[in-house]
Amino acid sequence: xxxxxxxxxxxxxxxxxxxxxxxxxxxxxxxxxxxxxxxxxxxxxxxxxxxxxxxxxxxxxxxxxxxxxxxxxxxxxxxxxxxxxxxxxxxxxxxxxxxxxxxxxxxxxxxxxxxxxxxxxxxxxxxxxxxxxxxxxxxxxxxxxxxxxxxxxxxxxxxxxxxxxxxxxxxxxxxxxxxxxxxxxxxxxxxxxxxxxxxxxxxxxxxxxxxxxxxxxxxxxxxxxxxxxxxxxxxxxxxxxxxxxxxxxxxxxxxxxxxxxxxxxxxxxxxxxxxxxxxxxxxxxxxxxxxxxxxxxxxxxxxxxxxxxxxxxxxxxxxxxxxxxxxxxxxxxxxxxxxxxxxxxxxxxxxxxxxxxxxxxx
Numbered sequence: 001x002x003x004x005x006x007x008x009x010x011x012x013x014x015x016x017x018x019x020x021x022x023x024x025x026x027x028x029x030x031x032x033x034x035x036x037x038x039x040x041x042x043x044x045x046x047x048x049x050x051x052x053x054x055x056x057x058x059x060x061x062x063x064x065x066x067x068x069x070x071x072x073x074x075x076x077x078x079x080x081x082x083x084x085x086x087x088x089x090x091x092x093x094x095x096x097x098x099x100x101x102x103x104x105x106x107x108x109x110x111x112x113x114x115x116x117x118x119x120x121x122x123x124x125x126x127x128x129x130x131x132x133x134x135x136x137x138x139x140x141x142x143x144x145x146x147x148x149x150x151x152x153x154x155x156x157x158x159x160x161x162x163x164x165x166x167x168x169x170x171x172x173x174x175x176x177x178x179x180x181x182x183x184x185x186x187x188x189x190x191x192x193x194x195x196x197x198x199x200x201x202x203x204x205x206x207x208x209x210x211x212x213x214x215x216x217x218x219x220x221x222x223x224x225x226x227x228x229x230x231x232x233x234x235x236x237x238x239x240x241x242x243x244x245x246x247x248x249x250x251x252x253x254x255x256x257x258x259x260x261x262x263x264x265x266x267x268x269x270x271x272x273x274x275x276x277x278x279x280x281x282x283x284x285x286x287x288x289x290x291x292x293x294x295x296x297x298x299x300x301x302x303x304x305x306x307x308x309x310x311x312x313x314x315x316x317x318x319x320x321x322x323x324x325x326x327x328x329x330x331x332x333x334x335x336x337x338x339x340x341x342x343x344x345x346x347x348x349x350x351x352x353x354x355x356x357x358x359x360x361x362x
């Protein structure tokens with residue numbers, strides 16, 4: 001198949017540090033190329049890929065020090081517009097820009113698959129439901145069944161869980177007794193809850209997380225005053241450092257306070273052997289097997305009790321769970337099936353229109 005992959009411009013593909021969507025786009029693109037497909041990646045010019053790279057800007061917006069690289073702007077719109085202007089070169093367009101691309105995608109003549117990487121806020125929900133009435137060309141893919149709940153009747157073509165190259169994640173059957181938090185420092189990610197738990201249990205906590213400008217007030221009030229020799233913020237880290245930290249952690253803490261559509265860090269930690277102790281929000285029960293690969297808690301009190309039992313989790317089972325359910329091979333196989341179905345449906349639709357026009361003219 002001739003496939004277009006449209007990545008966001010905020011981070012390069014793959015990202016140097018933070019960037020879950022971009023890591024997924026990278027893994028998906030590379031595996032599709034490995035399987036013999038003709039893939040074109042629309043991404044920042046500093047991206048690394050085996051596919052054909054088309055870029056409207058030489059650097060990721062974050063590397064270029066754009067004040068907010070994740071906001072809509074002329075460069076992300078140019079990236080999207082460039083990809084759709086070349087639509088006749090492709091059998092399928094796979095768009096990873098969520099609502100930013102939807103108005104353009106619904107006018108495309110080439111079949112479009114759009115993976116929804118974010119949660120549905122009220123405005124996005126209203127937009128998707130509104131535009132969904134006028135176009136069936138945009139075939140939506142959810143990344144968890146939980147993600148669909150606010151808007152279950154959109155034009156979903158399938159659900160595909162994220163997948164990783166498990167061999168790229170080092171595994172350890174032993175741990176060094178520290179708790180680990182990985183991601184972003186902000187309220188919805190619940191860093192303050194992780195600190196509360198670590199303080200109560202008197203366990204060391206490593207916070208390997210990025211801090212955006214708009215989260216500095218939260219950091220100053222809830223995180224910075226509680227940092228010390230036992231509770232350390234080491235900043236944003238590269239993939240090798242992150243994976244090494246995961247492989248030696250007692251467990252990964254994931255006390256999110258929002259309906260997370262998919263926590264990529266969860267499967268990465270489990271691939272390294274680290275059990276996950278997370279709040280029961282969004283997709284968490286679809287990813288973590290309670291009592292087998294970690295624990296799912298309702299609040300910090302439950303989280304504390306589960307951490308006391310985390311040594312009962314076999315770290316090898318965590319990695320096996322990822323191999324069986326969240327591998328890149330399984331993810332790409334799911335998308336290949338969706339591409340084939342969407343292309344087949346389009347051909348059938350075109351054929352029916354031709355037949356109808358022929359009968360009408362006669």
